Amino acid sequence: MPTTTHPTHCTLCEAHCGILVTVDGERQVTRIAGDPDDVLSRGYICPKATAMGGLHHDPDRLRTPVRRTADGFEPVGWDEALDEVGARLRAVRKEHGFRALAMYLGNPAAHSVGVANGLLLRIAMLTPNFFSASSIDQYPHEFTAWRTLGSNTLVPVVDIDRTRRLVIVGANPAVSNGSVSTMPGAKKRIRAVRERGGTVVVIDPRRTETARIADQHVAVAPGGDVYLLLGVLHVLLAEGLCDLGAVRRIADGVDELRALVAGATPEAMAPLAGVDAGTITALAREHAAAESAAMYCRIGICQQETGTLVTWLITAINTVTGNLDRPGGMMFTTPPIDAPALAKFLPVGYRKWTDRSGRYPSFRGELPVAALADEVTTPGPGRIRAMVTFAGNPVSSIPHRGELDEGLAGLDLLVSVDIYVTETTRHADFILPPLSHLERGGFNFLFPVFSVRNNARYSHPVLDPPTGGLDDWQILNRLILEVLPVPARRLLGRPLRRLSDAFTPDRMAALPLALGPYGVLRRGRRGLTVRRMRETAGGVDLGPLRPRLRKVIATRDRRVRLAPESFVAEARSTLAAALAGRGPSTPEDDGYDLKLIGRRQLKSNNSWLHNLPTMVSGSNRCSVLMHPADAERCGVTGAETVAVSSRTGTIEVALEVSDEMRPGTVAVPHGWGHSGTGWRVADGLPGQNVNTLHDPARVDRLSGNAAVNSTWVRVTTA
Secondary structure (H helix, E strand, O other), rough: OEEEEEEOOOOOOOOOOOOEEEOOOOOOEEEEEEEOOOOOOOOOOOOOOHHHHHHHHHOOOOOOOOEEEEOOOOOHHHHHHHHHHHHHHHHHHHOOHHEEEEEEEEEHHHHHHOOHHHHHHHHOOOOOOEHHHHHHHHHHHHHHHHHHHHHOOOOEEEEOOOOOOOEEEOOHHHHHHHOOEEOOOOOOOOOOOOOOOEEEEEEEEOOOOOOOHEOOOOOOOOOOOOHHHHHHHHHHHHOOOOOHHHHHHHHHOOOOOOHHOOOOOOOHHHHHHOOOHHHHHHHHHHHHHHHOOOEEEOOHHHHOHHHHHHHHHHHHHHHHHOHHHHOOEEEEEOOOOOOEEEEEEEOEEEEEOOOOOOOOOOOOOOHHHHHHHHHHHOOOOOOOEEEEEEEEOOOHHOOOOOOHHHHHOOOOOEEEEEOOOOHHHOOOEEEEOOHHHHHHEEEEEHHHHHHHOOOEEEEOOOOOOOOOOHHHHHHHHHHHHHHOOOHHHHHHHHHHHHHHOOOOOOHHHHHHHHOOOOOOOHHHHHOOOOHHHHHHHOOOOOOOOOOHHHHHHHOOOOOOOOEEEEEHHHHHHHHHHHHOOOOOOOOOOOOOEEEOOOOOOOOOOEEEOOOOOHHHHHHOOOOEEEEEHHHHHHOOOOOOOEEEEEOOHHHHHHHEEOOOOOOOOOEOOOOOOOOOOOOOOOOHHHOOHHHHHHOOOOOOOOOOOOOOOEEEEEEEEO
């Protein structure tokens, strides 16, 4: 049968690797390979990319809208579904007010061109109850960028392709291919650092896949990162290893930092960090001496109570050593739609409102997910009664003690834009499935903001969409029209619908591209356009990262704030508690004597892909990873299945004994446990949801990010 091959991108993770998809005459995907012409991934793909065909052909994927009935879900037409959704949303709003509405935006939404339309729907709903995966994923990065640089969009990126020293804290790019520092083919890039004479250090409680290809692995205690970094900063400042004159020309707060770390000697910090004093001292000296150096942290840091403190200390270390906004250090991108340059014009907003308890303040227009379950289940004025989820599965992905599962089932209305029946969408009154990943395309404006090289890439649809199918941006535009007040709908509904159908993502991108640093208004005929991106094989390479801090910094005085008052106060409090024996390394009573951390897997992506046989073949991957000494001490050596318990709950998972774990630490991956979804493959897999073990009240004390790392647990025979 004749075949054709089409270039596009895998949109299952941030890397967006270029792929070549071969399709036969029956619209069957027969092969997926890396695209050597792609300007960022250059032929690299991971196993997830090969699953794109399986995802498209999965018989459990929804192809048409469905409506809940007493006997399950039934197919329904688009117009009928959207009309009823709109009527019911407006009825809830009329009876209970705007606060009765809510929206949840999941991680995969950011990988779609429809993310902008999702944000527009959030605005149209006029509700303070907006939640996203950001507050269990990346809030500390954004919060630190806002406090130190003036905007949450100014998260610095690793200039990995030019650095001479790379220090990775709580991240595993060999598996993730970079997160908030998008680096497809990260293993090759890391090896290249070493090949050109540089050094790679990984600081992590587990000897991760990244640590295995590094020069040095520092097995820090879970939650000990903050003390290790305080010790590093002490050495840098006490030994005069920094050009403080140069630092003071761009930043304020050096003296406050010096006072903060005056007593944080490596000897004092070593027992708190679980790392010897000599290693802390060497890390500081070698970072200062390097020709260029980048210290980078990610999700393992973000998901702990000191996530923002650690992210801030890393920013401070990069700054005082002269590695902020420096080639080979931590830099800022110049993307086609220049979000960093626009940052100074976009107010972030903090504490504009809170959840009903008053505990969780809003940040850049949303509430932390830690508040979601209570806002759904707690009676009283303002309780969430109707909700829209877009590519999100909060029942699986956030801690909630089972309360969210029950709460969603009791809503007046739940509408989900999703391609599957999931642990969340099984409670939906309507599921509105967009086209599959291979049936849609466009320019994703978000990930060039965090790429390790400036680029502009356009994803092409590989397969023709089915008759009547809608892309996610079309579904979201219809929902925007449905939530308009009745008078506006009557007056403007029909023209607005025609306008929304014509207002495609490509057209939405045209103007900001033209105004951007590579646009036609600056470059004339040579300027970057949507058409040029579409027609350029592999995308457009826009060159390496270049210094631009002075242009993009968004603080009022255009200076880096090295010592925000609230950060310094929190650091002092955290340090004092630890020195008094009340720190994160102090075991709890009742035998909870092991620290639980997360674990990323190459063939898994949150709760996705577990219904594809090629992604779940082989041994059971939902296991607890445990050091041999801990297994022997707990009496579980030789057990196949163990019970992992916390004060919040218990799960039973397979045991995997390995010396890659630091003693006293165990690791369980997230995203597993699919009973009740009806998935033919995933429902039969072993494994349970690790979020059962996490207390939803544990959050990063500064940003509100959910703290699902460093949970105290015990392990016993099942």
